[in-house]
Amino acid sequence: DAKTTQPNSMESNEEEPVHLPCNHSTISGTDYIHWYRQLPSQGPEYVIHGLTSNVNNRMASLAIAEDRKSSTLILHRATLRDAAVYYCILRTQGGSEKLVFGKGTKLTVNP
Amino acid sequence: DVKVTQSSRYLVKRTGEKVFLECVQDMDHENMFWYRQDPGLGLRLIYFSYDVKMKEKGDIPEGYSVSREKKERFSLILESASTNQTSMYLCASSLMGSEEAFFGQGTRLTVV
Numbered sequence: 001d002a003k004t005t006q007p008n009s010m011e012s013n014e015e016e017p018v019h020l021p022c023n024h025s026t027i028s029g030t031d032y033i034h035w036y037r038q039l040p041s042q043g044p045e046y047v048i049h050g051l052t053s054n055v056n057n058r059m060a061s062l063a064i065a066e067d068r069k070s071s072t073l074i075l076h077r078a079t080l081r082d083a084a085v086y087y088c089i090l091r092t093q094g095g096s097e098k099l100v101f102g103k104g105t106k107l108t109v110n111p
Numbered sequence: 112d113v114k115v116t117q118s119s120r121y122l123v124k125r126t127g128e129k130v131f132l133e134c135v136q137d138m139d140h141e142n143m144f145w146y147r148q149d150p151g152l153g154l155r156l157i158y159f160s161y162d163v164k165m166k167e168k169g170d171i172p173e174g175y176s177v178s179r180e181k182k183e184r185f186s187l188i189l190e191s192a193s194t195n196q197t198s199m200y201l202c203a204s205s206l207m208g209s210e211e212a213f214f215g216q217g218t219r220l221t222v223v
Contacts, residue, residue, distance in 0.1 A: 034210065043115075043201050043214025044154070087154070097142050097161060097205065098169065099212055103153035 004088045009106045012078045020073040020105055022088030027068050030093045035062065035073050037084040038104070044087065047073065051093075083109045114138070115215040117202050123221045130189040132218055134202030141207040143185035145169075145177065147198040148217075154201065160185055161207070192222045 005023040012018040035047040048062045055062040061074040075082055087104040118133035145157045156169030158177040166177055178186040199219050205212040
């Protein structure tokens with residue numbers, strides 16, 4: 001499985017934008033980039049995914065580098081409820097649908 | 112709403128006991144997953160099932176087995192529980208080809 005690398009932790013202030021980076025230098029052409037987050041005492045939840053183009057949804061935006069070797073999850077205005085562990089995952093289209101998580105980035109949001 | 116239900120939120124078992132962790136999903140998903148989560152180690156995949164009676168090993172299958180006799184139910188079995196299997200266990204499911212997996216609330220298992 002292709003690997004991803006994320007910082008262990010990041011801090012942000014409430015109502016400021018947050019950029020969570022992910023490196024995936026061994027990504028293949030058929031790998032989709034998925035992001036999940038895990039709020040305290042809960043199971044992970046899906047946030048967003050993309051292949052090549054930048055993506056937006058109600059939760060976040062995903063910016064994908066032109067060479068696809070890195071991506072950034074963008075929370076436009078962090079709230080205290082965004083404090084969570086954020087996981088960047090690669091998933092191969094048409095391959096095994098196993099979801100393999102790394103250690104993720106723990107985001108702290110300061111009031 | 113998709114629901115993934117794990118049978119227990121908290122469980123305490125003795126060393127050597129056979130332990131069953133049950134997971135049920137109500138959305139006819141083909142894929143089901145079992146993970147364990149430990150501080151500093153993130154979520155680690157134990158087993159994955161992509162259909163009834165079909166399974167794939169994850170990263171840490173040793174000491175565990177699984178059973179998927181019906182599409183909606185995926186059981187994780189600890190044949191002989193050990194203290195190093197004390198952990199949070201999370202079940203998930205997804206539709207084949209779907210981008211999104213849905214997780215249960217987790218079972219915190221303590222083996223004493």
